[in-house]
Amino acid sequence: MSFRALVLTQGADRKVSGAVETLPPDRLPAGSVTVEVEYSTLNYKDGLVLTTGGGLVKTWPHVGGIDLAGTVEASEDPAFRPGDKVVLNGWRVGELHWGGYATKARVKGDWLVKLPASISTRRAMAIGTAGYTSMLCVMALEKHGIRPEAGEILVTGAAGGVGSVAVAILAKLGFAVAAATGRPQEADYLKGLGAASVIERKEIAEAPDRPLLTERFAGVVDTVSGVMLARALAQVKYGGAAAVCGLAGGPAFPGSILPFILRGVTMYGIDSVMLPKAPREEAWRRLGSDLPLDKLDSTVSEVGLGDLMALAPRILKGEVRGRVVVDVAR
Structure with missing residues (x-):
């Protein structure tokens, strides 16, 4: 099935422009697990990708978003099955590999962590x-x-x-x-x-x-x-x-x-990008028990894919408070 994505292109002046497009499934990159993305988020690194590429993106057009959370749709990796709630952070996703600013993502199973039951996909991206x-x-x-x-x-x-x-x-x-x-x-x-x-x-x-x-x-x-x-x-x-x-x-x-x-x-x-899976899983387990989720909610603002290009310069200037959750269906 087709999917929506914020597709980025870079002009000769290195300035990045973006538009929300509907794409066929064969545009998804290679990977062993297909995720129906529900939420992503906006980080400082995302701000770089959305404004200039920040030297992080090598191939255009591109789909950014270094974080994503959603539900496994299909899997060739025995560690995951359809219906699993998962989160992804880092691994150069959103930089070298298409990321979370889309309603679908295809990634390596080794990059995914199963979410603790206490953390919803939306709250996972409030954490990000x-x-x-x-x-x-x-x-x-x-x-x-x-x-x-x-x-x-x-x-x-x-x-x-x-x-x-x-x-x-x-x-x-x-x-x-x-x-x-x-x-x-x-x-x-x-x-x-x-x-x-x-x-x-x-x-x-x-x-x-x-x-x-x-x-x-x-x-x-x-x-x-x-x-x-x-x-x-x-x-x-x-x-x-x-x-x-x-x-x-x-x-x-x-x-x-x-x-x-x-x-x-x-x-x-502290490196969060290439960290091995075991400490990632431990960190998410601890987040499920040691982060006061009610207080986390007070830090969150929610936007859609179409809002990101305007927000990106603001996060680079330190003008964004707390966490920005991206509802990719909006």
């Missing part, structure tokens, strides 16, 4: 790569041995997708969360997610340019990088850790080795 990455960050801090009694956890970019979910998870687990944001008007929103305190971004970014500052944070979930990460690391307590997963502030940071060799700080790099 952002929330799944947040859970990986929390798991890294836990593995390091950080417990609530150790002290505050700093979350940078807290009003964004990754940050919002990280705040909610950490608060439910009993941590005192210091939520740093460049949008102080979001203070009530962040406190509603469970933040114990809200810090204006400049308080961290404009801290004195010294390799070591007063010890304050037991751990950090960093979605920004750049100066924010450097100043945050300078305030991590002895033996603490930072889980880093984003680069909204750029890939480089003007840091020092001193927090690592004088305070024993550890920095964990």
